[in-house]
Amino acid sequence: MGVTDADEPVERVFQALCEGRLARDELTARKIAAFLGQTTMVLYHHFGSLDGFLIRVDGAGWRRLAGLLEARARAGGDARSLAVAYVEFALRHPDLYWLMAERRFDRARLREEGRLRLARPLWGGFVELLRRYGSARPSEDTHVLFAGLHGIAMLALSGRANLGEAPAPDEEVAFAAARRLADLVLPARPPEPPLPPAIGDRDPRRSA
Template sequence: MAYHHGDLRRTLMAAAADAVAESGAAAISLRELARRAGVSNAAPTHHFGDKAGLLTALAAEGYDLLADTVTGARLSGGGIVEMGVAYVRFAMEHPGHFEVMFHPALHRADDEELPAARARAGDALAAGVAEYVGRRPEEGDAETARIAAWSLVHGHATLVLTGAVRTGDPQARTRAIARLLFPEDAAR
């Protein structure tokens, strides 16, 4: 059994993300996580307390990664369409995180990091929508545009991850679908 890791918390989080992606959040256990990471059964409990603590930390990390991903797309000038593509790319690259992020019943209600990470991701997404609506004042309602954009990319990512939609390149398909809703950004 390995007792020394450079960053045991990081090792446990990576093992948890892999386990959730493979078997789902319901199937993960702290004992199995310890086995995967090659540490004592007490190590995950020491870092996360319980399964809800682990899944809360995984969700918070996911929201932070999502915020970085969509912000990068926005700052590169890709507009709302490329932010949507970045959202789906995040989901494909981090399916374990994506699975637990949007299931509050899996999280600790008293966690302080999760709401901050969720707000950061929400702000990153809202910034791109605000830019889009700001260029098109006749479009009006930024909240409706935000929900429409999020529904489109979140729904598409979920359909691909669950196998309900099979596509060779989820990002290219997302780009094509997003251009239907936001055709003005197609030339960006």
């Protein structure tokens, strides 16, 4: 599917966040418009609001992460490697991850406007991935893993992952904690074959 006029600014901001060319403090209507070389009307005309634009960028981030986890699963990675991949993603793209997991959206309004159409399918993809890894309660375990891995990632990003006495880097401690969390939540066995479509197969520019 080609990039539409509405997709193009989402893609540009998404890539800039991935590459560190935009930071969280620059995610205002005025600064995004300046980055795009346009007026703020580009956000309101196509997306209704700043939230309507950023939820598209947010969704692109989650689909990028979903695709990364799916690729590891297809390559035979165990649950530990997927947990580490989540934390790695957050540490490598801190400003994008902040948008995905920390910025507050008016989700009730976005839902009323029909701008959260793919949120449930995307969530369902993560749940299905955990089912393939042997979870007996995949929906609940998805909540647990997201909460735990997010906490681990935020501790590492704030320099607080290693509050003990061991002289280990925060990143190393965070990865060890992610592996331990995976051990606690999921059985130690390879995933079942995926059911189509894979969770990372959708166009990453589409709305969340």
